[in-house]
Amino acid sequence: MVQVCSAKGSYKRMLSLEGSRAQTWLDALQTMLDNESFSSNPSETRGTFLKALLRLSNKTGLCPKALQLSHQVHKGEEPVDEGSFGEVYQGRIAGRTVAVKVFRVNQRTDTSKLMKTIWREAIIWCQLYHANVLPCYGIHQLPNQSNRIGLVSPWMESGNISDYLQKRPSSGRLLLLSDIASGLSYLHENKIVHGDLKGPNILVSASGRAFLADFGLSRLADPALLGWTSIRTSTAKSTGTIRWQAPELLNPDDEADPKTTTTSDIYSYGCVCYEIMTGNVPFHTTKNHYSIPMLVIAGKRPPKPDPPDPAYREYGLTEPIWSFIEASWKQDPESRPTAAELQRSHLFSSLVDHRPTQDWGETSAAEFRRRAVPS
Structure with a gap:
């Protein structure tokens, strides 16, 4: 996979894929990015895979299946907060309480471009793994509303x-x-x-x-x-x-x-x-x-x-x-x-910190996805 993403000819052919073949590559790239051997540290290989994932997703409008949580999330009917971006809902997935941030789409907005932008932001956020960066578990697409996407993250009871x-x-x-x-x-x-x-x-x-x-x-x-x-x-x-x-x-x-x-x-x-x-x-x-x-x-x-x-x-x-x-x-x-x-x-x-590092019982968003999303 590294050779394909690094060699100009094979990389170009990979980016020309469509449909199910493109989806297979997106899923494989996300699996590698979720691999614990380098999921928590920047590396040249990780950057290569992320570059390929983002470019292929942008070209095809597709997203790795591991990040798609639409059928697993049980979202509340009414938002608990809202802002200029859209609404925040409380939901449940795999027995855990989560926040679902749903973007509001203006009717005059170029929906195709906006969706690709949101996919991109979501994919980047889903790769982050740090004790002081809120994890993104994945993406929730509202039923019967293909142009409305939410980002799923842990619910923080203490607020901001x-x-x-x-x-x-x-x-x-x-x-x-x-x-x-x-x-x-x-x-x-x-x-x-x-x-x-x-x-x-x-x-x-x-x-x-x-x-x-x-x-x-x-x-x-x-x-x-x-x-x-x-x-x-x-x-x-x-x-x-x-x-x-x-x-x-x-x-x-x-x-x-x-x-x-x-x-x-x-x-x-x-x-x-x-x-x-x-x-x-x-x-x-x-x-x-x-x-x-x-x-x-x-x-x-x-x-x-x-x-x-x-x-x-x-x-x-x-x-x-x-x-x-x-x-x-x-x-x-x-x-x-x-x-x-x-x-x-x-x-x-010289600060002494006795606080626990984990608050939602998972070592990473990648581990959460492995448990929440059926293979």
């Missing part, structure tokens, strides 16, 4: 990190910052930009562990890795949340929508740190959020709390932590640290 900290203000906030840095480092190592990092898009497990979620804006940071132009599901100006956005994404003089990058993710990480350590969203005193872009472009940042503030007395904010935050939201993108550098910060090196 903002809700979690409101209910549990004494939680170890540095551990949560470390979790987020670790998950972000993993994404960037795999050439993936999150694109919409903020408190509502970070979920917390029952054991108090943070997980990066909502890859609606995710895209490959290096399109050349896949050999095709990266398609973003949405753009920074149209859907990203202004309070967490980097200055380079907010310039009103740019006619084209700017691309989110690993460095803009780092700026957003600094804003998330501010949110966690102060209990406030960035620029919480600025009620008119339309004025925030000009402030950020001018170099303004969320204000540093005064020492009597609960951030110091209750949440653990210190001068070293504030300096750590400031480094992440520097005006010059190239002056910001990388996610790997943040992960190695001395702030995290």
